[in-house]
Amino acid sequence: MDLIDTHCHLDASAFDPDRESVLAGCAERGIRALVLPGVTASGWDVLLAVAKTSGRLHPALGLHPWFIGEHRPEHLDALAERVAREPLVAIGEIGIDHYPGATEPEGQKRLFEAQLDIARDAALPVILHVRKAHDAVYSILRRRGHPPGGVAHAFSGSLVQARRYVDLGLRLGFGGAVTHARARKLRDVLRALPREAIVLETDAPDMPPAGHHGERNTPLNLPEILRVVAEVRGEDPEEVAAYTTANARALFGI
Secondary structure, three states: OOEEEEOOOOHHHHHOEEEEEEHHHHHHHOOEEEEEOOOOOHHHHHHHHOOOOOOOOEEEOOOOOOHHHOOOHHHHHHHHHHHOOOOOOOEEEEEEEOOOOOHHHHHHHHHHHHHHHHHHHOOOOEEEEEEEHHHHHHHHHHHOOOOEEEEEEEOOOOOOHHHHHHOOOOOEEOOOOHHOOHHHHHHHHHHHHOOHHEOOOOOHHHHOOOOOOOOOHHHHHHHHHHHHHHHHHHHHHHHHHHHHHHHHHHOOOO
């Protein structure tokens, strides 16, 4: 089976000791490509350097809403400049985060809108980070005109919200959260979605799947996520691998 991890922070320092061996393990497990989203301007150089070590690593750059306090207006100019000269597959991760502890909601909104404009001008899809803000993000996407495709990473909303994204031509990313038996509502959403709406992800080193609590998550766990997605949807794992990989290739052009 060929798999694609559509959201993995393999550039994180947590992988400095064994990044090459993790990549080797990915090859053994059929994980053919990994998308590496950026979160702050200060981390872009490291991310791009890591991506250049393997043809299976595909970079995206963005300014993550949770780190709004670190972002500066000039970082938007820098992002537009990087888009013009780097082989990016997406802008991300970008979005709005209203989780307790998040700050500057208006600043997040302005930053998100500016990055949507960059993505649209560059004809690149977006990787969306959305927590407790799906309705707000959907409203902005509808009002401003959305980029050519994208994915709502680590989707955790309702079926109504999921269908709104799908109607905009976006896909939904499913990872470790769906492997937990208590995630009944999320599993109901997954079960109801059309095949063309689903992609797989790990969000490594965060969000480990069930049975790995307290451990560093890695892209090597992607087959476990595949197994649960197939089980929840009542489909053959090879079938799920085929259509989620096709979705990811179409979305990111890889």
